[in-house]
Amino acid sequence: MLTAARELVSEVGYAKLTIEAIAARAGVGKQTIYRWWPSKGAVVFDSILALSEGERGIELPDTGDLEADLKTVLRATAAEFADAEFEAPIRALQTEIINDPDLAAIYREKMEAPMREAKKQRLRSAQRAGQLDADADLDLVLDFLYAPLTQRWLERSRPLDDAFADALVEATLRAFRPA
Amino acid sequence: MLTAARELVSEVGYAKLTIEAIAARAGVGKQTIYRWWPSKGAVVFDSILALSEGERGIELPDTGDLEADLKTVLRATAAEFADAEFEAPIRALQTEIINDPDLAAIYREKMEAPMREAKKQRLRSAQRAGQLDADADLDLVLDFLYAPLTQRWLERSRPLDDAFADALVEATLRAFRPA
Amino acid sequence: MLTAARELVSEVGYAKLTIEAIAARAGVGKQTIYRWWPSKGAVVFDSILALSEGERGIELPDTGDLEADLKTVLRATAAEFADAEFEAPIRALQTEIINDPDLAAIYREKMEAPMREAKKQRLRSAQRAGQLDADADLDLVLDFLYAPLTQRWLERSRPLDDAFADALVEATLRAFRPA
Amino acid sequence: MLTAARELVSEVGYAKLTIEAIAARAGVGKQTIYRWWPSKGAVVFDSILALSEGERGIELPDTGDLEADLKTVLRATAAEFADAEFEAPIRALQTEIINDPDLAAIYREKMEAPMREAKKQRLRSAQRAGQLDADADLDLVLDFLYAPLTQRWLERSRPLDDAFADALVEATLRAFRPA
DNA sequence: CTGTAATCGAGACGGTACGTCGTGTCTTGGT
């Protein structure tokens, strides 16, 4: 069922997705879907969440060079955003998150929190290595790194190229360099 | 018609908004709506856009103290995000922008561009006053100031208080202080 | 549903009858009507047909006096045509029959044929009693008796009184008296 | 406009005929149609009536042999009913007449009355020639001749062949032969 | 093995809204 949901989001888009279509594709009665999820959003949400369950134990590279590592990671993130296959589901996910506080909370807990923690680990390592201000608010650092990237992708305002990723890292590190 | 659309978005939310309801509220036939807009999204989009048409000639305060001015502006922006009346329409707008590239383009041109230019004016003034790196990429500066704010609001991940606004300004200015 | 259709034909007339009104009156979704009938005409047709399903086993009086019996029957038919309650549905039925060959075929099979057969029985009895030409084409006899009556009613060209009914019977019997 | 109406009745049938289509076909504004006729039925009615205005001064053949003359006329009428081109408009006309008493009255006055009078002329001639009962109710005679024909055509219950036309004439003349 | 439950697919149901079409009225611009 989750697979059917994911496929259909990619094929027809979130707005035109119907529960009947999911049921038909999955070879399942509608009632069975309603038994497990309260809404279309919840199904789609879970279908994407199920995907990310697979990628356990994210860990960021730690070569000792924070700037290089962050550029690697941000360039990869930007490239991922450009992947057509993931575009539709992630935009669907964002749509849900914006409009449904409950799903937003689950999203933060199940998907964002682990990622954020992994990233913070890398930043703490940098703090210990004296490459980052020891007093820096790490949540703020992560926002500086990722929020502009995400926003430009969502609004399609500008291409997400390597230069942009690099500029983000450089400016962020200037803002939070050790005292 | 645009007024009716705006009111209804606030009252029932974007997802539950129907064209029939807009037509009824506006005392208009459905066909008349379809004659002018291709979709529900377009109507809502225009209804919000029409709002901002009113606020002509935005200009940021320029007391000579960039940090103080930016804090004032960002605190105001954060407060605006907290205003219940604007919340529903703006979330609706974001939903549209995320999912419809065409509307996103119009949004950038009609709403974002003028705001962005006004902000850049203030930043250029600061560059002339030696309060900001003369070589700074002003688009990037604006992303640093606004993207984290917007993202936290959209995802409801953390309260948008004055401290957060101040921290954004301070970190951004550290990143782009004059050489 | 059929009851609702019948009532509404009587109330507002066939031309102003809407499927939505039938659905509303019957407390039923429109789709349910469309699931069972292809058109408004078919619903109305069935609603009238269902009525006549009730009156099983029609039999004409047979007192031994053909002329008297036929006058009784034709006067009754004329009176029935004058009944306001049946007028609207029967006119609706005629409208359908005229314009839809398929419904016309069903009408002949389901409604007209049994009536016609019952009438023929009475005529055959009269033939055996020497009151009617043994070689008479009974379909033609029935047309002579009923077609003028029906036509005058449809076109509202003249009142359907007893004298007219009697005249029809007398002339018909003159035309088909035994050799 | 009347021409456009008549063509469209033949092409799409009365039920699917729209005033907008008539206006478009006639190269005329809708308002102009509404200025002259109160309803779709009235337009169609007039369009057919206009046709018959052409055929001035109908007169039935009078060879001196009533039976032969009537058979000629009824066979011709039956053939006319079979003409595909006239079928749609005449059925449309019947539909109007059945459901609208006002149009029915106009129809009787403008179209039926002249025809009926012409036919009566021929019958009176026959009465003078001793071929028809001098006391016969001529309206009734005409009903006997035409009503069965019309009814079978409307209900499509049986083919309208020459044999049927002949049988009608023969039976009618038996019913009304001179005393 | 067999009878009884629980579960599930299928899809009918009462509804709501869709986007389209036609109505009859009103307005506009060109002749």
Place this chain on the structure above:
DNA sequence: ACCAAGACACGACGTACCGTCTCGATTACAG
């Protein structure tokens, strides 16, 4: 001054899905 063109408020169309509700038929378990 007229009239084609067509916008308008309105209402019904026939369709798509909604979320709820029976239906069998197919399992899985108990006796």
